[in-house]
Amino acid sequence: MTLILTNDDGIDAPGIQALIQAVDGYKVIIAAPKDHQSGCGHQVTTTNAIALHKRSENTYAIAGTPADCTRIAISHICKDVKYVLSGINAGGNLGVDAYISGTVAAVREAAMHGIPGIAISHYRKGKLDYNWDAATRWTKKVLGELFTHPLEAGSFWNVNLPHLLPDAPEPEIVFCQPCVKPLPINFRIEGNNFYYVGDYSKRDRTPDSDIDVCFSGNIAITQLTV
Known part of the structure; x- marks a missing residue:
């Protein structure tokens, strides 16, 4: 089974190295952004060239967005892909994130x-x-669960790992719904300049939603659709 690995923190980020370790034993192709692309959403490049640098037999640094990386990987690098894995992101991607x-x-x-x-x-x-x-350890456990879990057409999994102290118990895997409450909109204003100062950890959340599950110390898994 061939896996495409990508991310938005850049090909040299520690998170994608942790993901590579989590899929040890699988055939993988790494096709990730050359530079940091966090927060770019589903932006794609259509009017400029996208430079591709082949670092090794299975590793490609792409001067584009994460969505660009997926497009190039599945259309020109490997057309027989079983899964696309993205991460491990440095920071949560919960709810409306x-x-x-x-x-x-x-x-x-x-x-x-x-x-x-x-x-x-x-x-x-x-x-x-x-x-x-x-x-890495938790991701191995999650992938063992999700690789055997059927996915509806047009859907995908969004996984958020908790941040635990060393003496905390191992987290449970919880399938849940994504929270739909907005991120806090707080700004510091200096003249005509607005600086975002919203506190991510204090964001509003629905009980038992992915935010609530992850902030409570467990692994939140939601099924999202395109």
């Missing part, structure tokens, strides 16, 4: 072409360090 996230856009693009996809993100509490070893 899915509309902003380049991580999620990469697998949404795959779903548009009939290819199942899984977006994986690692929520971060405040400025605490990421635990990429734990993220």
